[in-house]
Each structure stands twice: as C-alpha cells, then as structure tokens.
Amino acid sequence: MKLERKHALVLLAIAAWNVITYLRFIKALVDTEDRPTGYYVAHTVLIIVNLLIAALLGTWGVRAYKAAKTAQNSPV
Template sequence: MKLEKKHALVLIGIAGWNVVTYATFIKNLAGTEGRPRGYYIAHTVLIVVNLVIAAVLGKWGVHALKAARTAKD
C-alpha cells in the first residue's frame, strides 16, 4: 500500500484532535460533582481508550510520514 504525505497528516491530525478534545473532557469531568461512581468509571475508561487510539494513530501517522519522505528520496 502506498502511503502519501496527506494520509500521514490526516492520521496525525485525527490523533491531535482526539488529544485536544479528550483533554477538555478530562477538565470538564474533573469539574463535576454529585454523579454516581459508575459515571466517573465509565467516562474514565472512555477517555483512556480514546487516548490510546490517539497514540496509535499518531504513531502510524509519524511512520507514514517517514515512509512518504523516504519514498521521495
């Protein structure tokens, strides 16, 4: 499969967007009170899973960017 620079940038962009949105979600979650314990557990799991997805997509994006640069040389 041929990876182009634009594909790499899309992956990196999505990863960055996930990090920004879930960082905001963490901030908002920390500011809530009076919710059941399960609410915090469920949302914490959601945050962790999405940050792991962001890390994987970011890693793929960096590798694809390197591969695209190498292919040009």
C-alpha cells in the first residue's frame, strides 16, 4: 500500500491529538486524590499505551510524508 501526503498528515494529526489529550489526562490524574491504587495503575497503563501509539503513528506519518515528498520530486 502506498501512502500519500494526505495520509501522512492524518497520521501526524492523530499522533499530535493523542499527545495533547493524554498530556492533559496526565495532569488530571496527578491532581486527583483519594483513589485506590488500581485506579492509578490502570490509568497509567492507558496513558503509556496511548503515548506509544502516538509515537508509532507519528513515526509512520513522518516516514510516509518523506516518502511522498521524495516520490513527488523524483522524475518519472
């Protein structure tokens, strides 16, 4: 499957959205008090997994963007 520039931009936008929303989620988690340990463990795992997904999508987005840019500039 060949990813185009628009696909790369969507991947990058989703990655950025995940990072922004989960950074706010981290702040909200830090500000909570009087919760059981399981609450913090579960939410920390969710945060880590979603930030890893954001990193993966961001990496794919950058690679797809560079590949699309190279394909666009190469003479056929």
